[in-house]
Amino acid sequence: MTKPGEFSYRRVHRASAELLFDCMTQPQHLTSFWGPDGTTAPIEGITVDLRPGGAFETVMLNVADGSSYTMRAVYLEVRRPDRLVWTEPGVEGGMTTTITFTDLGDGSTEVVTHQTNVPPSYRDPAARSGFETSLRRFGEYVAGLGSG
């Protein structure tokens, strides 16, 4: 299914799917890596209610200016160790993040992060269908611009 404002990000990590799932869902792990560069995510600011409908919230503190940003999400799917889905209703009309964990059988795990943003005005299937091509065109366009 394709949607506007959609992208996937793929990584392979040297760890089991179980450990990676736990890293993504346990405050004592999240605090070590969650906050964007230049921020921290203190463990006392992390809420994980690991069930569909449960809250996933993180407070991120900007190291330079002390400002904070709170991510407020709700879990939609919790399937250890394969799949984790949450949605942030307050971001860009609703941002949904799906993370899949695939054991590659050699001690490493493929982690694919898929984010979609579905503005309410743009939900009909006809409009959605062209989006993946649009992104490909973006890529071609950007490549064509060179450094610009």
Added chain:
Amino acid sequence: MTNAAADEGAPDDLTVTFAALADPTRRAILSRLSAGEATVNQLAEPFTLTQQAISKHIKVLERAGLVSRSRAAQARPCRLEPARFDAAVDWISRHQRMWRERYDRLDEHLAALRAGQSGGSPEEAGA
């Protein structure tokens, strides 16, 4: 997340941009314009659409800020406006960068866990 405020202010423009790009005819028009200016007549040539239909698509692209039309010449040639493309590309790359950095830090965290396990620091290994 330093870009949070910008994220929340961005959806309207981006929604219009992404919607404009969701149509294959409009993408074909943009591809043609990436090769240089063209008049509505020239843009209509490769299509079996009427000039009116092409004009409608161009209006959508204009409203999305992806295309502008010269007022200098009577034929009013269309040209591509890269700024809005850049905004959409920025949106995607900003989110990708956030995740790339996050997973870089996760790798460091995993390395620390491995070191903790072999170095005999069980609480570091987590649950």
